[in-house]
Amino acid sequence: MTDFLLGSLVELTHVKFEAEQSRLQDIVAQENRLRGELRRLEDRHRAAQAEQQSQFNGQRAFGGDVLWQAWLTRTRHDLQIRLAQVLAQKGRMMRSLQLAHGRKLAAKEVLASHEQSCRTARRRRDCEAEQSLTILKSRC
Numbered sequence: 001m002t003d004f005l006l007g008s009l010v011e012l013t014h015v016k017f018e019a020e021q022s023r024l025q026d027i028v029a030q031e032n033r034l035r036g037e038l039r040r041l042e043d044r045h046r047a048a049q050a051e052q053q054s055q056f057n058g059q060r061a062f063g064g065d066v067l068w069q070a071w072l073t074r075t076r077h078d079l080q081i082r083l084a085q086v087l088a089q090k091g092r093m094m095r096s097l098q099l100a101h102g103r104k105l106a107a108k109e110v111l112a113s114h115e116q117s118c119r120t121a122r123r124r125r126d127c128e129a130e131q132s133l134t135i136l137k138s139r140c
Helices: 003-054 064-139
Strands: none
Touching (some): 003 064
16 A cells, blocks of 8 residues: 555544544433433422421412422433433444544554555665676676
């Protein structure tokens, strides 16, 4: 392979790695948002429990506490399902990111190996040329 093709391969694998990283960051942001929503929901639940314990609430008399618990359970369940889906997607993306990282490292290693073999070949040619010149000079 030529230096240009290997350089392009390294650049391409680097761009692919960065794209995978960006996608993963989006998923992590979704995960953090859902975890924050779950935390806020739990905070609201604790606050409502404290309020119910401290005073008799009119909502309880009309069944509002039952409706609240049903809404709370349904909302928590929905958030947990969405979080599980995001975590599954994050796992797939992590594997994809690892693969892209491996390809990036392999491309860099191939380029470095190619450059090293070119340097070695160049040194060998220079040495052979110098020896040839020495032989030619000695004959004159």
